[in-house]
Amino acid sequence: MGGADFYAVTNLPTDDLKMLGEVFTFIQEQGIYSLAELLTISQIHHPEWFSMIAMSRCYVVDKFIKSLAWEQETGYVRAADRQPAACDPDTGEVLPEK
Structure with missing residues (x-):
């Protein structure tokens, strides 16, 4: 079975990346697991x-x-969503949470 790979010929990698972004957004918004x-x-x-x-x-x-x-399942908090630790501006010491 020779011939061209239809998917490879008709789709560019950039098309896949754009669609992947759409898929990932959909998965997150709809809670698909x-x-x-x-x-x-x-x-x-x-x-x-x-x-x-x-x-x-x-x-x-x-x-x-x-x-x-x-x-x-684990309650993991992504780095972008974490609160930065408060630091003393003079010493750089991490201050205890309030």
Whole structure:
């Protein structure tokens, strides 16, 4: 079975990256913690996502979902959301929390 890879010919890596951003946003906003659920939703409502995930990006999407599930289960707070420790401006010593 020779011939061109249709997906590779019709989609650019930049297209995948843009769609990945859309998929990640959707996953977070909808609280999706199952790759199977995402694939089912994608098949029905976002066939372009389904093609991208199934053909080339399943691993990274699965890892993203698993990471979000872990954050939810453990109560992990992302670095960007953490409060910086208060420091004494003269000594640099970390001050106790109030």
